Amino acid sequence: MREAIIEGHGLKRYYRRGSEIVKALDGVDVAIHAGEIVSVLGPSGSGKTTLINLLSCLDAPTEGTLLVGGKSVAGLAEEELVEVRRGVLGFVFQQFALLPTLTVTENVDLPLMFLGRRTNQQKTREILQTVGLSDRANHLPRELSGGQMQRVAIARALIADPRILVADEPTGNLDTTTGQSIIELFKRLAVEQGLAILLTTHNPSFGYEADRAITLQDGKIVKEDLPHGANSN
Amino acid sequence: MTDKMRTDLNVFGRYMTLSVKNLRRRPVRTGLTVAGVALAVTVAVSLGGFMLGYRGAIDKSINMLGFQVMIMAKGCPYEAATMMLKGGTGLLYLPADTYDKVKSDPEIETITPIFIGVAQKQGSSIRDDGGGSNFSIISGIDVASYRVMKPWIVFKTGAGYQGGRWFRAGSQDEVVMGFEAAEYEQRKVGDAFYASITPAGKPDPVMHQFKVVGVLDRTGTQDDGTVFLPIDVAREYFGRPDQLTILGVKLKQFNAFKMREFETRWLKLPEVQVVGLQQVKNTLVSLVGTAQTMIAAVAAIAVIVALIGVINTILMSVYERTSEIGIMKALGARRGDIFQLIWLETVMICLTGGIAGSVAAIVGSGLVERAIKAIADLGVSGSVVDITPAVIGYAVLGAVTLGFFGGLYPAWRASSMRPVEAIGRGA
Numbered sequence: 001m002r003e004a005i006i007e008g009h010g011l012k013r014y015y016r017r018g019s020e021i022v023k024a025l026d027g028v029d030v031a032i033h034a035g036e037i038v039s040v041l042g043p044s045g046s047g048k049t050t051l052i053n054l055l056s057c058l059d060a061p062t063e064g065t066l067l068v069g070g071k072s073v074a075g076l077a078e079e080e081l082v083e084v085r086r087g088v089l090g091f092v093f094q095q096f097a098l099l100p101t102l103t104v105t106e107n108v109d110l111p112l113m114f115l116g117r118r119t120n121q122q123k124t125r126e127i128l129q130t131v132g133l134s135d136r137a138n139h140l141p142r143e144l145s146g147g148q149m150q151r152v153a154i155a156r157a158l159i160a161d162p163r164i165l166v167a168d169e170p171t172g173n174l175d176t177t178t179g180q181s182i183i184e185l186f187k188r189l190a191v192e193q194g195l196a197i198l199l200t201t202h203n204p205s206f207g208y209e210a211d212r213a214i215t216l217q218d219g220k221i222v223k224e225d226l227p228h229g230a231n232s233n
Numbered sequence: 234m235t236d237k238m239r240t241d242l243n244v245f246g247r248y249m250t251l252s253v254k255n256l257r258r259r260p261v262r263t264g265l266t267v268a269g270v271a272l273a274v275t276v277a278v279s280l281g282g283f284m285l286g287y288r289g290a291i292d293k294s295i296n297m298l299g300f301q302v303m304i305m306a307k308g309c310p311y312e313a314a315t316m317m318l319k320g321g322t323g324l325l326y327l328p329a330d331t332y333d334k335v336k337s338d339p340e341i342e343t344i345t346p347i348f349i350g351v352a353q354k355q356g357s358s359i360r361d362d363g364g365g366s367n368f369s370i371i372s373g374i375d376v377a378s379y380r381v382m383k384p385w386i387v388f389k390t391g392a393g394y395q396g397g398r399w400f401r402a403g404s405q406d407e408v409v410m411g412f413e414a415a416e417y418e419q420r421k422v423g424d425a426f427y428a429s430i431t432p433a434g435k436p437d438p439v440m441h442q443f444k445v446v447g448v449l450d451r452t453g454t455q456d457d458g459t460v461f462l463p464i465d466v467a468r469e470y471f472g473r474p475d476q477l478t479i480l481g482v483k484l485k486q487f488n489a490f491k492m493r494e495f496e497t498r499w500l501k502l503p504e505v506q507v508v509g510l511q512q513v514k515n516t517l518v519s520l521v522g523t524a525q526t527m528i529a530a531v532a533a534i535a536v537i538v539a540l541i542g543v544i545n546t547i548l549m550s551v552y553e554r555t556s557e558i559g560i561m562k563a564l565g566a567r568r569g570d571i572f573q574l575i576w577l578e579t580v581m582i583c584l585t586g587g588i589a590g591s592v593a594a595i596v597g598s599g600l601v602e603r604a605i606k607a608i609a610d611l612g613v614s615g616s617v618v619d620i621t622p623a624v625i626g627y628a629v630l631g632a633v634t635l636g637f638f639g640g641l642y643p644a645w646r647a648s649s650m651r652p653v654e655a656i657g658r659g660a
Contacts, residue, residue, distance in 0.1 A: 053653050056563075058563060058652050058653040058656075059653040078568075078651065079567060079568060082562070082565065082566075082567050082568075085563070085565060086565040087565075091560070091563045091564060093560065093656070095556075097556070097557070097560040099251075099254075099557065100258065101254035101255065101257060101258055102251070102254060106250075109247075110251075110561070110564060111564040111565050113244055113247045113248065113251070113570075114561065114564060114565040114566040114567070114570050115565050116240065116241075116244055117240070117244075118239070118240045118243045118244070119243070119247075156564070160565065
């Protein structure tokens with residue numbers, strides 16, 4: 001069995017809204033392994049984003065155990081969680097979240113600045129080639145299409161050599177054809193680079209292209225499918 | 234340079250680039266904030282330049298008098314000193330024999346008697362003053378002792394000024410003109426100069442025609458605006474043959490103790506006061522000090538307003554970029570990284586404002602000088618605004634310090650954001 005990069009057991013995330021307790025996530029067990037694509041499906045408010053926020057150490061669970069690389073992250077302070085995230089997790093957001101004043105290359109290199117690493121032009125070029133944007137290196141985000149911007153965001157997530165790519169609704173702002181091309185890119189990255197990919201989506205057809213599709217409802221896993229058979233795990 | 238240092242420099246350079254690009258996203262807002270800082274710095278630099286320049290001008294004016302002590306008729310010593318420095322009216326006189334009494338003092342190195350009077354330039358000027366100054370400061374001097382007191386005085390040379398010299402002994406109709414007096418009247422060597430002098434006790438002025446026998450080179454002092462006559466001639470024309478205005482004294486040893494001794498010796502003379510020019514200098518500085526304090530208060534308010542503007546701008550920028558900051562944290566930024574980024578933006582605004590304000594102060598210094606001189610009679614001639622590299626350095630350093638402290642709160646706010654909330658708030 002492949003190594004689990006992230007494991008969550010009995011994950012709960014409760015919020016207080018006035019006098020009411022909102023159970024955004026209510027006892028979820030999940031594990032993400034190297035080289036697999038896991039999609040999280042479910043309607044709005046089902047807990048998809050909450051789950052990936054917990055799994056990517058952006059938020060802390062109210063209850064439950066979370067292991068990253070086999071080590072528990074329970075009780076870690078925010079600055080310690082940053083250290084866990086650095087180098088392990090890469091992020092892709094629905095809104096692309098590119099800095100508008102930076103060129104494609106500068107956006108891609110941004111995480112290196114926070115990691116205190118020097119830029120490596122060759123590596124940046126290679127990653128841009130991987131995502132199919134070699135000819136857009138010096139363009140600004142406003143000069144790109146939605147699909148191209150999302151590819152820049154993926155390149156940015158890849159630059160720090162993460163072990164898992166976390167993508168929250170990466171196709172949410174894209175048309176079907178462009179969304180499909182992003183899913184194809186994910187599949188290629190998983191196969192060629194052994195990258196684990198955790199993504200949320202509203203679109204079941206994209207979700208079922210993953211190795212594993214988890215369906216959430218009211219903060220609980222109601223279904224877990226292996227669309228391509230048992231070989232995925 | 235080690236590899237680690239090169240990496241750190243590379244990373245810092247990228248932080249700088251990102252900060253600059255962030256500021257350029259809102260050029261109008263950034264520009265206005267920079268302008269606010271620049272305005273405060275302009276005021277501060279101009280004030281600093283004025284404080285420095287005014288002290289320098291007083292020092293120069295007093296040092297160029299050539300003497301350290303003045304003996305004059307009792308009255309307001311500072312008014313008399315101001316008159317000596319810049320020229321003026323309301324003169325008091327002391328008996329001429331005071332000179333004979335004082336000159337024998339063993340502590341005196343040099344002494345020179347000066348008689349000052351004010352003459353009307355009626356009918357002499359080729360200019361139509363249109364309400365401007367129609368008076369000339371006439372200074373009656375003893376050339377021999379005056380030259381010893383002011384060895385730096387030389388005659389202007391060049392076309393129209395050749396052969397400049399002091400008046401001949403016994404000459405009744407020769408004048409030497411200071412640089413500005415000659416320029417203003419457009420007189421050269423050999424030209425005629427007319428002055429209308431009202432002798433003391435007489436109702437009507439008497440017109441005198443003089444020949445300009447020399448024009449002095451610029452000294453940057455009150456001498457530039459003065460017309461010189463032999464002391465006996467001046468006293469005669471002003472109808473005060475037995476009077477003097479000032480005795481300028483240079484002591485062999487000048488210190489507070491010797492000054493006190495000298496003062497005690499000669500205060501015994503009736504109607505005489507002894508004034509040390511250091512004392513005059515201090516008083517002039519303190520008189521303007523009040524005005525300077527007020528201007529400093531205005532500058533301080535400008536600085537506070539600029540600081541509030543800077544904090545407000547950066548806070549707005551942080552608020553607008555909440556989601557972006559959350560994403561940067563998700564991408565691996567620590568609190569310190571976000572703090573550094575926001576803090577750099579603040580410092581850059583203040584640094585740019587500091588440089589722009591300093592340049593504005595340098596460019597506008599002439600205007601400031603004219604404005605100050607138009608508003609107040611400072612009692613000195615020459616430039617009173619002196620913007621030195623040190624003043625600029627302190628101003629820019631002050632602006633950066635402003636940014637250093639002004640950036641703390643917005644940077645702290647930004648760095649304290651929890652990524653999951655920041656990303657969610659921007660969505």
